[in-house]
Amino acid sequence: MINSIIYEAQLIGFKEGIKAGLVWLVFYSYLLSNDRKSLAKSFYTGISLSLLLGLSFLLFPESPVSGDFIGNIISMSFALFLIFSGAALYHASGVDLFVFRDGMRSEFVIRTLVFSLTVIFFLPDFTGSAVYLNELAELKENTFMTAVSAAAGIMIAAVIIFSFVRLYKPFWLGSFFAFPQLLLFLAMVKLFGSGIKGISELSLIPSVQRGFIKFIHDLVHQTFVMLMVPDHPLLKKTTWDFIGTFFGPGFASIASLFILLALPALFINHTLFRPLPEPPARTNIARRKTRALMLSDRRKKAVPVIFFMVFIISAWFSYGGEKVLQVYDPEPRPVVADNGVIVIPLKDPVTDVMDGRLHKFSFVHEGEEVRVMVIKKADNSLSVCLDACEICPPSGYGQRDDHVVCLYCSTPIPVNTLGRAGGCNPVPLAADIGDGFIRIELKEIIKKWGFVNSGR
Amino acid sequence: MNNIGYQILKLPFTILSSRAFLLWLAGGWLVYYVSLAIWMDEAFAFFVSGVEKTSLIQALFILFLVSGYLNLIRGIKVRFSGNKIGFVAWLMLSAGAMLYLTGFFLSINVRQFDSRLAGEGDVIRPSWSSENYRVVDLSPGIKSQYKKSGQDGLLDHEPEITLIDGLDKAYRVGAYPPVKIGRTYFHILNYGIAPGVELFENGRLIQSGYMALRLLPPGRSDYFDIMPYPYRFLVSLAPETDHGGTAQAPVFNLENPRYSTRVFSGEKVIAEGDSGEALSFDRFALGYFRHTYWVQLEAAKDPGIPIIKYGIFLIVFGMPVYLLRLVIALLPFRN
Numbered sequence: 001m002i003n004s005i006i007y008e009a010q011l012i013g014f015k016e017g018i019k020a021g022l023v024w025l026v027f028y029s030y031l032l033s034n035d036r037k038s039l040a041k042s043f044y045t046g047i048s049l050s051l052l053l054g055l056s057f058l059l060f061p062e063s064p065v066s067g068d069f070i071g072n073i074i075s076m077s078f079a080l081f082l083i084f085s086g087a088a089l090y091h092a093s094g095v096d097l098f099v100f101r102d103g104m105r106s107e108f109v110i111r112t113l114v115f116s117l118t119v120i121f122f123l124p125d126f127t128g129s130a131v132y133l134n135e136l137a138e139l140k141e142n143t144f145m146t147a148v149s150a151a152a153g154i155m156i157a158a159v160i161i162f163s164f165v166r167l168y169k170p171f172w173l174g175s176f177f178a179f180p181q182l183l184l185f186l187a188m189v190k191l192f193g194s195g196i197k198g199i200s201e202l203s204l205i206p207s208v209q210r211g212f213i214k215f216i217h218d219l220v221h222q223t224f225v226m227l228m229v230p231d232h233p234l235l236k237k238t239t240w241d242f243i244g245t246f247f248g249p250g251f252a253s254i255a256s257l258f259i260l261l262a263l264p265a266l267f268i269n270h271t272l273f274r275p276l277p278e279p280p281a282r283t284n285i286a287r288r289k290t291r292a293l294m295l296s297d298r299r300k301k302a303v304p305v306i307f308f309m310v311f312i313i314s315a316w317f318s319y320g321g322e323k324v325l326q327v328y329d330p331e332p333r334p335v336v337a338d339n340g341v342i343v344i345p346l347k348d349p350v351t352d353v354m355d356g357r358l359h360k361f362s363f364v365h366e367g368e369e370v371r372v373m374v375i376k377k378a379d380n381s382l383s384v385c386l387d388a389c390e391i392c393p394p395s396g397y398g399q400r401d402d403h404v405v406c407l408y409c410s411t412p413i414p415v416n417t418l419g420r421a422g423g424c425n426p427v428p429l430a431a432d433i434g435d436g437f438i439r440i441e442l443k444e445i446i447k448k449w450g451f452v453n454s455g456r
Numbered sequence: 457m458n459n460i461g462y463q464i465l466k467l468p469f470t471i472l473s474s475r476a477f478l479l480w481l482a483g484g485w486l487v488y489y490v491s492l493a494i495w496m497d498e499a500f501a502f503f504v505s506g507v508e509k510t511s512l513i514q515a516l517f518i519l520f521l522v523s524g525y526l527n528l529i530r531g532i533k534v535r536f537s538g539n540k541i542g543f544v545a546w547l548m549l550s551a552g553a554m555l556y557l558t559g560f561f562l563s564i565n566v567r568q569f570d571s572r573l574a575g576e577g578d579v580i581r582p583s584w585s586s587e588n589y590r591v592v593d594l595s596p597g598i599k600s601q602y603k604k605s606g607q608d609g610l611l612d613h614e615p616e617i618t619l620i621d622g623l624d625k626a627y628r629v630g631a632y633p634p635v636k637i638g639r640t641y642f643h644i645l646n647y648g649i650a651p652g653v654e655l656f657e658n659g660r661l662i663q664s665g666y667m668a669l670r671l672l673p674p675g676r677s678d679y680f681d682i683m684p685y686p687y688r689f690l691v692s693l694a695p696e697t698d699h700g701g702t703a704q705a706p707v708f709n710l711e712n713p714r715y716s717t718r719v720f721s722g723e724k725v726i727a728e729g730d731s732g733e734a735l736s737f738d739r740f741a742l743g744y745f746r747h748t749y750w751v752q753l754e755a756a757k758d759p760g761i762p763i764i765k766y767g768i769f770l771i772v773f774g775m776p777v778y779l780l781r782l783v784i785a786l787l788p789f790r791n
Contacts, residue, residue, distance in 0.1 A: 080487070
């Protein structure tokens with residue numbers, strides 16, 4: 001039995017269990033320190049419903065929704081918790097964001113809010129893990145053991161959390177959290193533990209990094225266009241190299257980190273630097289005591305935020321160095337033309353072009369190496385392009401997850417958009433795909449390669 | 457009665473200048489952009505297109521800008537009496553961000569631009585302008601020799617042209633920064649060689665002129681047609697020396713370039729050779745004479761450009777001051 005344990009499933013179960021346990025611990029501590037223990041029921045109802053709905057996806061042999069779709073929902077829920085935490089912070093610091101606040105304070109509304117937030121938090125994650133476990137079960141051809149392994153992982157997490165709570169009774173944790181910090185904590189749990197690609201991507205950080213890097217790149221590009229900075233072929237290499245730093249993944253990564261840290265920094269600013277309100281006390285001693293208590297409370301509430309910032313920075317650079325900034329640039333495989341046609345097999349003993357990775361092929365024409373790239377898109381169609389665009393010198397492209405990246409100017413292009421001509425997109429090629437082969441007319445390749453960097 | 461009228465008049469300003477309204481708008485923009493980024497592949501392009509074409513998004517953007525400026529004014533009143541360094545840092549950052557966003561909106565919505573190829577002697581007039589400008593000098597900045605080693609740059613200096621207006625006032629226009637002449641910004645967007653081409657029929661010159669081709673950097677090819685003849689001419693630069701198949705990088709003479717030409721009739725190559733030889737086909741012959749240069753000149757009328765520049769300037773200088781202020785506030789000797 002032990003030999004049959006599927007460790008990947010166990011890890012997924014463990015991850016979900018730890019996440020749920022941590023969220024329960026912090027939320028329950030928060031309720032205790034605010035004397036609102038009665039709200040725990042709404043939390044339990046929400047988490048139970050999410051678990052049931054999530055587990056129901058295990059019953060479908062084929063998931064009715066794709067992993068990508070659920071991944072998007074998880075990313076959306078992370079973003080919402082992050083934005084909610086910012087809104088709650090401003091509201092708590094005196095900006096009256098919610099006009100109907102008296103109505104919102106009714107018990108029913110608060111219970112509904114807790115229930116809804118719990119479902120929004122847990123349902124996408126549980127569903128994502130269930131869909132992943134389903135795929136794993138199909139791969140391992142053992143549904144029963146996959147489910148048992150996942151359940152074992154959840155049990156291990158439950159035992160750890162239970163033992164920790166029994167031993168240390170850490171309910172003092174609640175005093176470190178006000179409502180905005182609680183929401184920020186939920187967003188951070190999502191950020192660090194909501195990846196749905198199994199052990200290959202446990203956290204959301206790589207996809208958040210990709211999104212930010214793309215945003216920064218596009219913003220820099222748009223700004224350059226508006227300021228009439230010319231395209232790179234026109235500038236001297238040193239000038240372009242300088243400008244190129246703003247397009248590079250290093251700059252984008254640091255700028256993205258700044259954006260992500262902006263909200264926690266705002267928390268620090270609000271908790272540590274804002275002047276304390278004048279306490280309503282009769283004597284100076286009482287006033288000083290109250291001020292000291294308020295100050296201590298504020299400092300306490302800054303502690304988890306500082307922790308989050310340290311976690312984000314360390315995780316950002318550990319992922320940034322190894323994964324997100326890494327570009328996969330395969331060696332081109334030589335091909336030859338047969339009767340004016342380049343023929344590439346879809347699958348041979350060495351390569352499977354449908355494996356989702358970037359594949360490059362090359363041949364020599366009139367002394368110049370001409371490169372073609374092939375990659376599978378999310379809809380399972382193949383994109384066949386030149387390994388060059390119309391603007392840059394033909395340095396080619398590398399793959400960074402679901403983007404190809406121009407090796408010259410670092411422009412990231414989503415794989416799903418390949419096939420569109422113009423700009424920094426790879427030049428698309430007309431190809432005949434069928435009978436296990438990709439066939440491309442040599443003259444089509446030569447004609448388009450000739451126009452690379454010519455702007456046509 | 458007057459008081460009620462005043463209150464009604466004041467209400468929109470009260471709402472627009474409230475932090476709560478600005479934060480709701482900012483939150484709305486965040487949710488909107490994040491949704492685009494998660495569900496669409498090209499979120500930024502979609503966002504820019506929305507700001508350019510969708511009235512609702514434009515209206516919300518304008519509301520956001522108005523609310524931002526009113527909040528800025530309110531913030532200046534509140535913060536002016538406080539810590540001066542903190543005030544200056546906050547003001548630079550906030551004003552910089554607002555200016556950048558204003559320039560961004562203006563540039564996307566009101567920019568007019570024109571782009572055309574020009575050579576020495578050409579007259580340029582942007583479509584919105586009544587002023588003519590003549591290109592009196594063109595300095596392409598191209599090296600006289602280029603070694604195709606992959607690392608060698610093509611330019612000695614960035615290309616420049618001299619324009620003169622109707623009053624013979626001269627303006628040097630390069631690649632960057634764009635030069636403002638009147639209300640129009642000019643800069644060079646691309647450049648290249650225009651070979652002089654002659655077509656002979658039975659030995660008699662029938663057509664002659666310059667062909668602005670994109671042959672740079674060497675290795676690229678471009679084509680031209682000569683109407684009404686059914687031929688297409690595919691041209692690339694030929695290397696200076698033939699290394700006989702050795703691994704040396706080819707060297708191109710860009711002062712007196714040689715052209716490698718293929719003549720197509722439909723899909724069929726009917727003649728090929730380089731400019732050192734006579735290239736004859738059917739009853740025609742193609743010859744080359746001394747080349748000239750061309751530039752692609754972009755002109756834009758855009759009130760957003762200086763606003764974006766000031767915005768970026770304030771952000772770039774305000775950000776370190778702001779961060780420095782935070783660091784100073786964290787220092788242990790401060791009470």
